[in-house]
Amino acid sequence: MPDSQLLEEYVTRNSEAAFQSLVARYLNLVRATALRQVRDAALADEVAQAVFILLARKAARLHHTKNLLLGGWLYRTTRFVAARALRGEMRRRRREQEAFQMQQFSSTDETWCRIAPLLDEGIGQLDQTGRDAVILRFLQDEPLHAVGDALGISEEAARKRISRSLDKLRAFFVRRGFTISAAVLATALAGHRAEAAPAALARAIGAKALAHAASSPAALPALVADTLQAWQWARVKILAGFAAAAALAASAVLLTTYSGPSPVPPPAGLPAAGNLPSPPPAAAPSAAAATRGAGPKTPGGSPSRPWMPRPRRESPTPEFWSIASAT
Numbered sequence: 001m002p003d004s005q006l007l008e009e010y011v012t013r014n015s016e017a018a019f020q021s022l023v024a025r026y027l028n029l030v031r032a033t034a035l036r037q038v039r040d041a042a043l044a045d046e047v048a049q050a051v052f053i054l055l056a057r058k059a060a061r062l063h064h065t066k067n068l069l070l071g072g073w074l075y076r077t078t079r080f081v082a083a084r085a086l087r088g089e090m091r092r093r094r095r096e097q098e099a100f101q102m103q104q105f106s107s108t109d110e111t112w113c114r115i116a117p118l119l120d121e122g123i124g125q126l127d128q129t130g131r132d133a134v135i136l137r138f139l140q141d142e143p144l145h146a147v148g149d150a151l152g153i154s155e156e157a158a159r160k161r162i163s164r165s166l167d168k169l170r171a172f173f174v175r176r177g178f179t180i181s182a183a184v185l186a187t188a189l190a191g192h193r194a195e196a197a198p199a200a201l202a203r204a205i206g207a208k209a210l211a212h213a214a215s216s217p218a219a220l221p222a223l224v225a226d227t228l229q230a231w232q233w234a235r236v237k238i239l240a241g242f243a244a245a246a247a248l249a250a251s252a253v254l255l256t257t258y259s260g261p262s263p264v265p266p267p268a269g270l271p272a273a274g275n276l277p278s279p280p281p282a283a284a285p286s287a288a289a290a291t292r293g294a295g296p297k298t299p300g301g302s303p304s305r306p307w308m309p310r311p312r313r314e315s316p317t318p319e320f321w322s323i324a325s326a327t
Helices: 003-013 016-038 041-063 070-108 110-124 128-139 144-151 155-175 182-191 199-211 222-258 318-326
Strands: none
Touching: 003 016, 003 041, 016 041, 016 070, 041 070, 110 128, 110 155, 110 182, 128 144, 128 155, 128 182, 144 155, 155 182
């Protein structure tokens, strides 16, 4: 019986025998296609089951479709369902892996033991806003709206900021050779927030802090004095750096102001001013050239004089006067 008649029997008379015939006819095609996609027999059976459920639900519409090739429709539907199944399987495996990591974390505390020594270094490498968000959310156990109020942003912006900071922390641990998901990292941080200190310790620390609040530096504990000295030297270095930068900027301004205009380069093809050739030295005139009319005459009849270089800003010498009187 053709596919169209079997579909008609199923749609009009709700014939289970007709639908079973379609399943028996196309099950091999559907299952083989699904198996090539998912490469898992159990998952392929699940895909085939979903495809024929879709066929049963869409049979009325398919029955009225002209020129329907049922094998082609089943093939396309199988590929689509298999792709969705693979995506869901990947999500399921990822959730199982995260759940396994969380179980390992909760049972043996191995995860926290591995990330705890590096946690503060990773938090320290975050930007200030991200670091404050992580501290407020996980170390101080503040709700998201309180984190947003403290940072001056909305609750949704605070959630995104924390998510980006967790991704950066996860990348930090990956670079250190420890792969961990952001979800497991968040769970670890939330499960090991700042532990409550004993009340007696809090009272003792507060009383000692108040006692040394106004005491002289000599009476301070060694660690406190060393920290204050380190802060002071850091402040001095910062001020010295600012002073050096200001002096450098002032020197640059002075050099720019008093250096004068830059020399104009000579036109192309001409030597620079410092590379001009010096004039040839003056040659002593001969006795024949010193006598008027001794040289050749010009076409106008006047005798031509030998070439003599003009002195450059020099006082006339006796030799010059003797030559001038001779001419």
